[in-house]
Amino acid sequence: MNPSNILLLPGWQNSGPGHWQSRWEALHGYRRVEQHDWMRPLRGDWSARLEETVVDADGPVVLVAHSLGCILAAWWAAHTAHAHRVYGALLVAPGDVERPDLAQQIPGWSPIARQPLPFPSVLVGSRDDPYCGFERAQGMAQSWGARFIDCGAHGHINAESGLGDWPEGRALLLDWLGSQS
Known part of the structure; x- marks a missing residue:
């Protein structure tokens, strides 16, 4: 797969230079979906930007989402006519935007879309994630039809x-992509 068709979906406030998403972009040529406003994310705007990026891609894409990016991927998948262009998704540490403290900080992102994703997916959850309880992450994986991977205690x-x-x-x-072909 063309590295530029592996789309990085950062969460709220973007992924800084030390974040694995930024490192993967620099090292492997994966493409970040740039949002218009990282500090005050609007679900409609972020979804429209993802839609444009997927439609403009020169083939199937893989979504690699972190935090709010996971919530975006699920919302977009539930509302797009272009989900067939997604080969699969790696969803890492979803943010629980239904939690009152996060809903207040990031308004307009609740409820979380809970339909099964129309493409294969894997969700990686941490046992001590401050933004999403372990059981909540498992529940999202189950709702989305994603394979759940417990990565231990990695915040x-x-x-x-x-x-x-x-x-x-x-x-x-890479192992997961290889098993999908």
């Missing part, structure tokens, strides 16, 4: 988790 699976380039995550992505 929000972001730069603060000390994962560096997160080679285990990339190996998971």
Whole structure:
């Protein structure tokens, strides 16, 4: 698969230089879906931007989402006519935007779309994610029809988790992509 067809969907406030998504972009040529406003995310705007990117891609795409990017992927998939263009999705550390504290910080993202995703997916959850309880992450995976992977205690699976380039995550992505063909 063309590396530029692996689309990175960062969460709220984008993924900084130390985040594995940014490292994968720099090291492997994956393409970040740039949003218009990372600080005040609007679900409709973010969905429209993802729609444009998927439609403009030169073939099937793979979504690699983190945090709010996971919630975006599920919402977009439930409302698009172009889900058939998605080969699959790696969903990492979804943010629980139905939790009152997060719903207040990121308004307009609740409810979380809970329909089964129309493409194969894997959800990686952490046992001590401050933005989503472990059982909630498992529940999202079940609702979305995603294979669930317990990555242990790695916080929000972001730069603060000390994962560096997160080679285990990339190996998971590549192994999973290989098993889909």
